[in-house]
Amino acid sequence: MKKRSLALMLSAALCVGLLAGCGGTGDTAQSPAAGSNSPVAGQSQAPAGDNIQLTGTVNTNGSTSMESVMGYLIEAYKELQPGVTVNYTGSGSGAGITGAQEGTCDIGLASRDLKDEETGVKQITVAKDGIAIVVNPQNPVADLSLEQIAALATGEIGNWSEVGGSDGQVVFIGREAGSGTRDGFESITGTEDACKYQNELTSTGEVVANVASNPNAIGYVSLSAVDDTVKALTVGGVAPSEEAVLDGSYAIQRNFNFIVSDSAALSAAADAFIQWATSTDASALIADAGAVPVAK
């Protein structure tokens, strides 16, 4: 009896140890997979005239915020042109632009527009990224300026009454470090590394759920994730919508750009990939990835 219970305890201990060890890695392994879901939509809309089979490798390098969009595009392009391999390296917009300037990659990826001093390259906008600012439906605040949003994020404004709401401490909810949405929000509002988060969540859905359950919460999510449980604020009087993002009137948005060299000619494969990605054929894929397609 004694021995048996001993064995039981030991094996239970081992199991717990093993499970505990696996827990950490198992949870995280699922997240990247979500980004590389093989998209089905869009394939059937392959252009009829594009039946020339190309071969070659297209190296893209740059913005980590564009990882999701690129993942969808690359996956679908593989079906369309099996001979072409498109590689993606996430290194940051700056590195993507430098890569295109120096010719170390075929297409640079930048989640911001080119600055005046970045010469020798041009940008081709493939998609726009709109970020909605959401609050609890009970919150009377309906409109904020970009400056007010930045001040709320950094904790400069700590109470809702300061921006016309009812008395209550502001609870700022955001995404984890490394998230493209967080990077987008912080860079557009100019609050990089200065945000005072109350809650850092790992998915858009969790942000929505938390904002929906806390009357004093404010958070940011991709435009496509807004639903009835939360209220999307108008920013400077403009309501977030695909149209407002496309015509540039909604402030919290940025361009996802392909950066290509002015001088060096693109390979046939790279050129075809850009043509396809910026055509309406790729629109559904870009929308699936949570961005707003620009092709008309």
Place this chain on the structure above:
Amino acid sequence: MKQKLRPLEVIMNVLFLLCGLVAIVFVLFISIYLILSGLPAIREIGLADFLFGREWASTAAEPKFGILPFILTSVYGTAGAILLGVPVGFLTAVFLAKIASPRLAGLVRPAVDLLAGIPSVVYGLIGMMVLVPTVRELFHLPDGASLFCAILVLAVMILPSIISVSETALKAVPREYEEASLALGATHIETVFRVSVPAASSGIAASIVLGIGRAIGEAMAIIMVAGNVANMPGLFQSVRFLTTAVASEMAYASGLQRQALYSIALVLFLFIMLINVILNTLLKRKKG
């Protein structure tokens, strides 16, 4: 007849041996992998800066990789869960093993087993949707996601292991001990707490260590209720544990940030190894 059986027996022996080796292979693989992938970042950041740095800002322009907030949160969170979970779990075990009528025990025991079977994500979900808003309103906090919520969730999660292991230990106490005590005129409750519990003490201690192991290794349930901001721990602060630090940033991490996450996993792994060593020592003492 005997000779015919022999090849089968050899095959089965090999099969059993292979099955037995699977666990060892995995433990070895995970250990080696974690050490190899966890050390580079520690070397780059510096062991003291890594372990005792009070600030974590992995994607900032000037990144900081101090995991002291995570270590302390994990320690405090686990201690809190033990503080709440052990008395309840221990008394439940006493109740099940010594006091409850068989019929009542037959009702409680399956409930405890069911509690053990609930997936941690369900604990997290209920914690997030029910516990967090309740704590927010009860304590008039701006936001309920905090170390306190995580402690409550962990305390419930460790109950089953504490109850079932303690109960097994209590039941293993030889009947003669208790009979002798009763014969000397002690009451039933006196017998339970003065004789049975001391006799089962190392098993009960093992159950506590098991609970610690479970609490410190849990990620999914607490990532949904703890808030995950790299603050130094406070009871109603939004905090990040060692486990959730790895889980929350892994998806999009790159470069040194990613390596540092492996290093956090290594630290966590060492914690759990330490706990297992303590557990084994406790069990061995019981044997000797």
